[in-house]
Amino acid sequence: MISLGYIEKNNYLCTKIAQKMKEFMQVLRRFLPPYRKFIVMSVIANILSAILNIFSFAAIIPILQILFKTDDAEKATALMAWDWGKVQEVLMNNMNYYVNQLIEQTGATTALFVIGMFLVGMTLLKTAAYYLGGALLTPIRTGVVRDIRDLMYKKVTALPLGFFSEERKGDIIARMSGDVQEVETSVMSSLDLLMKDPILIICYFVTLIAISWQLTLFTILLVPLIIWLMGLVGKSLKQKSIKAQNLWSDTMSVMEETLGGLRIIKAFCAEKKMNDKFSKVNTEYRNQLTRVHLRIQLGHPVSEFLGTLLVVIVLWFGGVLVLKYEAFTGPIFIYYMVILYSIIHPLKEFSRASYNIPKGLASMERIDKILKAENTIKDPAIPKRLNHFDHQIEFRNVSFKYADQWVLKDINLTIPKGKTIALVGQSGSGKSTLVDLIPRYYDVQEGEVLIDGINVKDLGVHDLRKLIGNVNQEAILFNDSFRNNISFGVDNATQDEIEEAARIANAYDFIMASEANFDTNIGDRGGRLSGGQRQRVSIARAILKNPPILILDEATSALDTESERLVQDALERLMKTRTTVAIAHRLSTIKNADEICVLHEGRIVERGSHDDLLSFDGYYKKLHDMQQV
Numbered sequence: 001m002i003s004l005g006y007i008e009k010n011n012y013l014c015t016k017i018a019q020k021m022k023e024f025m026q027v028l029r030r031f032l033p034p035y036r037k038f039i040v041m042s043v044i045a046n047i048l049s050a051i052l053n054i055f056s057f058a059a060i061i062p063i064l065q066i067l068f069k070t071d072d073a074e075k076a077t078a079l080m081a082w083d084w085g086k087v088q089e090v091l092m093n094n095m096n097y098y099v100n101q102l103i104e105q106t107g108a109t110t111a112l113f114v115i116g117m118f119l120v121g122m123t124l125l126k127t128a129a130y131y132l133g134g135a136l137l138t139p140i141r142t143g144v145v146r147d148i149r150d151l152m153y154k155k156v157t158a159l160p161l162g163f164f165s166e167e168r169k170g171d172i173i174a175r176m177s178g179d180v181q182e183v184e185t186s187v188m189s190s191l192d193l194l195m196k197d198p199i200l201i202i203c204y205f206v207t208l209i210a211i212s213w214q215l216t217l218f219t220i221l222l223v224p225l226i227i228w229l230m231g232l233v234g235k236s237l238k239q240k241s242i243k244a245q246n247l248w249s250d251t252m253s254v255m256e257e258t259l260g261g262l263r264i265i266k267a268f269c270a271e272k273k274m275n276d277k278f279s280k281v282n283t284e285y286r287n288q289l290t291r292v293h294l295r296i297q298l299g300h301p302v303s304e305f306l307g308t309l310l311v312v313i314v315l316w317f318g319g320v321l322v323l324k325y326e327a328f329t330g331p332i333f334i335y336y337m338v339i340l341y342s343i344i345h346p347l348k349e350f351s352r353a354s355y356n357i358p359k360g361l362a363s364m365e366r367i368d369k370i371l372k373a374e375n376t377i378k379d380p381a382i383p384k385r386l387n388h389f390d391h392q393i394e395f396r397n398v399s400f401k402y403a404d405q406w407v408l409k410d411i412n413l414t415i416p417k418g419k420t421i422a423l424v425g426q427s428g429s430g431k432s433t434l435v436d437l438i439p440r441y442y443d444v445q446e447g448e449v450l451i452d453g454i455n456v457k458d459l460g461v462h463d464l465r466k467l468i469g470n471v472n473q474e475a476i477l478f479n480d481s482f483r484n485n486i487s488f489g490v491d492n493a494t495q496d497e498i499e500e501a502a503r504i505a506n507a508y509d510f511i512m513a514s515e516a517n518f519d520t521n522i523g524d525r526g527g528r529l530s531g532g533q534r535q536r537v538s539i540a541r542a543i544l545k546n547p548p549i550l551i552l553d554e555a556t557s558a559l560d561t562e563s564e565r566l567v568q569d570a571l572e573r574l575m576k577t578r579t580t581v582a583i584a585h586r587l588s589t590i591k592n593a594d595e596i597c598v599l600h601e602g603r604i605v606e607r608g609s610h611d612d613l614l615s616f617d618g619y620y621k622k623l624h625d626m627q628q629v
Helices: 002-031 033-058 060-068 084-106 108-135 138-158 169-195 197-211 213-234 237-260 262-267 271-323 330-371 431-436 461-465 482-486 495-504 508-512 531-545 561-575 610-616 619-628
Strands: 392-402 405-416 420-424 446-451 468-472 549-553 579-583 595-600 603-608
Touching: 002 033, 002 138, 002 169, 002 330, 033 060, 033 108, 033 138, 033 169, 033 197, 033 330, 060 330, 084 108, 138 169, 138 330, 169 197, 169 237, 169 330, 197 213, 197 330, 213 271, 213 330, 237 262, 237 271, 237 330, 271 330, 392 431, 405 431, 405 579, 405 603, 420 431, 431 549, 431 579, 468 531, 468 561, 482 495, 482 531, 495 508, 495 531, 495 561, 531 561, 549 561, 595 610, 595 619, 603 610, 603 619, 610 619
Parallel strands: 420 579, 420 595, 468 549, 549 579
Antiparallel strands: 392 405, 392 446, 595 603
């Protein structure tokens, strides 16, 4: 029963190791191809290092023979011809012959010194090759980490908005920072496992067989047991690491929420509440990370003890072969033990990698949730071209839902070129969702959205969005200068064009009043500006883009009266000669629209001009009367 249990555990361990190695190799196959030349050079350097290592250790044999005056050296009186069937005998004879010649010519003391210098020289070359093999892996490690971050950033900018409604920004930031760094620390640092350690192990193993196949066979029988015992330490480490990284994401999410809501936290005197919340999740992360690191730290002493145990057992068995059966001489046995002890280090690296790699693979699993996320907003295989807007936008039998909740139901709406269509209704009635379907931030489940008779799904996404300008309720600006915010997305804009856009948007005066004019940095999200100023900068950005279609999403709802007047004036200039879809809560801002559509629970329940809708005495009239009151 004991042997059967051991076999079952050993098979289970081998399966787990094979699975981890498969995942590890998949990661390498994805990211290593651009660095082939570094890999090849590193492998060559590591092979050279292993060979030099073996020959440098071989100098121990004649040193010991000289010191202890063994009889083997005296037997070598002539060089032997090369014979693959007697490799060990030929090598030992010829080495002893040259040592005897050296002793006869220079004396034993001088010969000892020369052999010692040979050992030093070989060690110097070996360490140089060893360093080169490791140094060539450094650009691979740093390059792969850079590539992963680049891929993640590109995927984040490519994914549809719907993806981020289900993901926390703090979690995404944690994956780009902590998880990518963990891949570098755990997976990429284990490249030695592939590029260096297997070469050393193979070279050392061949040398051990050449010295004594009997002793090597005995050693091989012990290795599976040693590996199984080492593997017990790394068991379940991947699951612990995933939990730790999830808690790190929670920590980053709380931090991101705090920075975004700092004004509210202070206004409601909620500092202690948020401190307690952060401290709780931070402590949970620390406790889980402690468990992971304790398991990792256990790896070295366990592998050190088991390695020593292996050496002692082999030392006893080899001693029996030397003393009782005279299978080989003492100096050769010591050389064997030196090589055996050298093979233990790369084996330890294998065991260390068995702890580190699962931790890195756990992070890679979290990274792949972004990298492998499906992008539902795709260009068609052969997109239709539409470089200008000539006729109309049409919503034809459009229905849309988030998950299982229908937000829009059977919408039919035509927006002729040059007209202004306003959308009003209570919050959650589907206004923002309706306008988001035009630039394909989302795709409809039923019906179709057409521009000049072409389904937007048949257009290239960038071609479509170049026709559309956006001014949102919250002006989205970047931590950059006025100039770069206004010219954002417009390549090669001239200073005159930027200034003209600012004048039309009523932004020129306050920009010129700033310390560096158009080169003034506006702070994070335009934090150094008032709400009205931020909105006018975003209008200037839309003006410079000069799109034929304009979407206004409650662009003045959060402004004071004076700012609203300035922004409204800028919007009216922007809307001239453009087709505009405007969402508004303040009905006074859209009473001059060509047509007003009233949405209620995802349907258009009323439509017409401002005066027509008032005369209907329906839902629009109620909204108007409430605002008048």
